[in-house]
Amino acid sequence: MIKYIKIIIIFAVILVIGDYGTLMAENTSKAQDVQHGVPIDKATLLPLADKTLSNAAHMIEEGRQTFRFDTFGDEAFWGDTIKLHQAIEGTGFGGVGPGVSPNTALAVGLKVDVNALPQELVQKLKHGKVDLGDPATTLALLKLNAVIGVTGFFNSDGTLKSMGIQCALCHSTVDNSLTFGIGHRLDGWANRDLNVGAIVALAPDLSVVVNLLKIVNPAITETDVRSVLNSWGPGKFDAEIFLDGKAFNPQQVTNGVVTGTNITGATLLPNAYGLAGVNQHTWTGAWGSVSYWNAFVANLEMHGVGSFFDPRLDDASKFPIAAVMGFGHIQSDPAADRITKKLPGLHFYQLALAAPKSKPGVDFDANAAVRGHELFTGKANCNECHVEPLWTEPGWNLHTPDEMKIDSFQADRAPDNTYRTMNLAGIFVRERGLFMSPDNKGRFYHDGRFKTLLDVVDSYNSRFNLGLTDQEKIDVVEYLQSL
Numbered sequence: 001m002i003k004y005i006k007i008i009i010i011f012a013v014i015l016v017i018g019d020y021g022t023l024m025a026e027n028t029s030k031a032q033d034v035q036h037g038v039p040i041d042k043a044t045l046l047p048l049a050d051k052t053l054s055n056a057a058h059m060i061e062e063g064r065q066t067f068r069f070d071t072f073g074d075e076a077f078w079g080d081t082i083k084l085h086q087a088i089e090g091t092g093f094g095g096v097g098p099g100v101s102p103n104t105a106l107a108v109g110l111k112v113d114v115n116a117l118p119q120e121l122v123q124k125l126k127h128g129k130v131d132l133g134d135p136a137t138t139l140a141l142l143k144l145n146a147v148i149g150v151t152g153f154f155n156s157d158g159t160l161k162s163m164g165i166q167c168a169l170c171h172s173t174v175d176n177s178l179t180f181g182i183g184h185r186l187d188g189w190a191n192r193d194l195n196v197g198a199i200v201a202l203a204p205d206l207s208v209v210v211n212l213l214k215i216v217n218p219a220i221t222e223t224d225v226r227s228v229l230n231s232w233g234p235g236k237f238d239a240e241i242f243l244d245g246k247a248f249n250p251q252q253v254t255n256g257v258v259t260g261t262n263i264t265g266a267t268l269l270p271n272a273y274g275l276a277g278v279n280q281h282t283w284t285g286a287w288g289s290v291s292y293w294n295a296f297v298a299n300l301e302m303h304g305v306g307s308f309f310d311p312r313l314d315d316a317s318k319f320p321i322a323a324v325m326g327f328g329h330i331q332s333d334p335a336a337d338r339i340t341k342k343l344p345g346l347h348f349y350q351l352a353l354a355a356p357k358s359k360p361g362v363d364f365d366a367n368a369a370v371r372g373h374e375l376f377t378g379k380a381n382c383n384e385c386h387v388e389p390l391w392t393e394p395g396w397n398l399h400t401p402d403e404m405k406i407d408s409f410q411a412d413r414a415p416d417n418t419y420r421t422m423n424l425a426g427i428f429v430r431e432r433g434l435f436m437s438p439d440n441k442g443r444f445y446h447d448g449r450f451k452t453l454l455d456v457v458d459s460y461n462s463r464f465n466l467g468l469t470d471q472e473k474i475d476v477v478e479y480l481q482s483l
Ligand code: HEC
Pocket: 165, 166, 167, 168, 169, 170, 171, 196, 236, 237, 238, 239, 240, 267, 268, 269, 270, 271, 272, 275, 280, 281, 282, 283, 284, 290, 293, 294, 297, 298, 302, 346, 350
């Protein structure tokens, strides 16, 4: 099996390397043909003969494994500390509360990998013969390692001992091939249905979280923390709250108009595809590269066992919690560190995840998109920042809130007080609501303030006085859906 996967990956790498690979193959094979007069299978031999390509294949394979399955030891937090596993199994299995049935799990956006299910179970699911109302079924799915981004650790009597999470929890979804929420993995596709806050709020013991937030708000209670978590909603997570303790944006402002008050500080989960070639990452950018953010998340958000260094987190006015807790100076013994050695492969894998391609006539109107392209690079001036075909600026891709004419709440929670020009590749997925609940489709900008792409273009039109006609706005939207 592993050998088979390796071969597939090697082929994938050849496809990615493309023309350059073909060129190399021709040169190598010509040399060999002359020497030995033997025809060789260029496609299969090339990566094995080329150390760089075989290294690439190896890194991608390792990174995929990490992205999908590695908890980095974070079960010490999700299970042993906040005891989320007890809420999942429920009192019936020695835990607490009613337990999480598959129906509940699917309702909070957890996804199931159909490839991890035995055929017999797939057939039963197809014929509605599985009890999706019973937490025991959830435990069975966890035992099969079929719940995307969640790993259960079991006692010998079948009850849960602990549980951990993976990158795939937030940055993968499924194609619903069997039924809603059950299908093939789509790595890198943000899970727009995942209600991380509601899931964490199920944990029976949030005292460690309460204590962190007490650093900035001594009066805060566990009930307050649960209501903050429940305010996030589907497809969002607040990666900064445990650094700065800021739960709500007092005023959401677009183009000088207040468009919301006390809205959640959680941001939309971004995709983890189409990241290659992009300089700064995350919504606010100035944190750093993909590799920086991977180390940050694995240590500070997932609570894996690793090492992490960023003295910017010592700034107590900006990151009061992180400064007190020393989050910028996390050191594990090299023998215990489960994150650092995984970073190269993880980085590589993410860069290899391509954005999905939209289809003319299905996802967008090709003629309108041609007109939209003209506008994007011309009258609408989008290309000034979303530079084709990277869809962000090559180089420094950050902008101040003033430049963007939006409030600074989220920007101010990051080192440089900026917003990053988001990559637009594959944006049709969100507009069309592919593989997500219809309630969660659309939603653009970091806080999802714009419901549709037309709302986005409308807003640019007034913010930047573009003078686009109604038809031109639609053309730009069609073009966006072609990216
Ligand atoms: C609990 C949900 C969650 C988990 C688990 C998670 N992330 Fe994220 N990820 C987010 C959110 C939310 C952001 C946006 C943060 C921001 O802008 O402040 C993000 C941002 C990113 C980005 C930047 C994307 C871009 O467009 O620049 C990358 C890369 C990334 N995560 C990779 C990972 C990796 C690798 C892991 C596992 C080590 C991981 N994430 C685990 C929620 C999650």
